[in-house]
Amino acid sequence: ETGVTQSPTHLIKTRGQQVTLRCSSQSGHNTVSWYQQALGQGPQFIFQYYREEENGRGNFPPRFSGLQFPNYSSELNVNALELDDSALYLCASSLGRDRGYEQYFGPGTRLTVT
Amino acid sequence: DAKTTQPPSMDCAEGRAANLPCNHSTISGNEYVYWYRQIHSQGPQYIIHGLKNNETNEMASLIITEDRKSSTLILPHATLRDTAVYYCIVLLANAGGTSYGKLTFGQGTILTVHP
Numbered sequence: 747e748t749g750v751t752q753s754p755t756h757l758i759k760t761r762g763q764q765v766t767l768r769c770s771s772q773s774g775h776n777t778v779s780w781y782q783q784a785l786g787q788g789p790q791f792i793f794q795y796y797r798e799e800e801n802g803r804g805n806f807p808p809r810f811s812g813l814q815f816p817n818y819s820s821e822l823n824v825n826a827l828e829l830d831d832s833a834l835y836l837c838a839s840s841l842g843r844d845r846g847y848e849q850y851f852g853p854g855t856r857l858t859v860t
Numbered sequence: 861d862a863k864t865t866q867p868p869s870m871d872c873a874e875g876r877a878a879n880l881p882c883n884h885s886t887i888s889g890n891e892y893v894y895w896y897r898q899i900h901s902q903g904p905q906y907i908i909h910g911l912k913n914n915e916t917n918e919m920a921s922l923i924i925t926e927d928r929k930s931s932t933l934i935l936p937h938a939t940l941r942d943t944a945v946y947y948c949i950v951l952l953a954n955a956g957g958t959s960y961g962k963l964t965f966g967q968g969t970i971l972t973v974h975p
Contacts, residue, residue: 750903779961788947788965789904802962836903840961847894847951847961851903 771839882948
């Protein structure tokens with residue numbers, strides 16, 4: 747059973763640029779959630795995708811957007827990067843519906859905005 | 861979702877039981893208690909969850925008080941690899957009939973296991 751994978755591991759971008767982060771969900775999981783974790787804080791929910799549709803969103807501006815593909819992999823896109831976007835971005839997959847809160851997290855992508 | 865209160869840090873000797881408390885005095889009848897942990901430089905890891913009854917799996921045991929206002933996560937024989945931040949999360953599962961899996965993480969408890 748393949749776990750959740752994320753790419754890239756680390757990324758450095760300049761303020762104002764755009765970034766795309768990728769996530770492959772665990773085999774058989776149809777739900778993907780994205781979280782942002784600032785240094786020293788707990789993860790904050792960005793949004794969730796269930797069967798290619800957004801299924802809930804946290805308190806993040808529209809410049810944070812996402813996609814889920816037919817194979818249930820997912821992308822997180824952030825436009826017009828700001829310094830405060832520097833964080834660890836975590837992707838989590840789950841079986842949806844009955845077990846949506848048992849989420850399996852990837853190792854994260856460390857984004858640094860300069 | 862109900863708010864939780866956890867001690868900011870705890871210590872435990874290797875091989876001993878680690879008992880991590882969580883207070884959730886405003887929990888409602890259909891809210892679950894979930895526990896996750898995050899080892900340094902890794903993503904969070906699901907541990908266990910429960911509604912009313914005590915639960916046990918290969919990782920830990922969850923003891924929920926009869927009035928459901930608090931719970932304790934028990935790691936029966938802590939090892940150095942159990943050093944992590946432990947998060948207690950209370951949530952309404954399957955709200956609206958869909959799996960809206962928004963986990964709300966607080967500050968958690970930093971558990972340090974000593975040799």
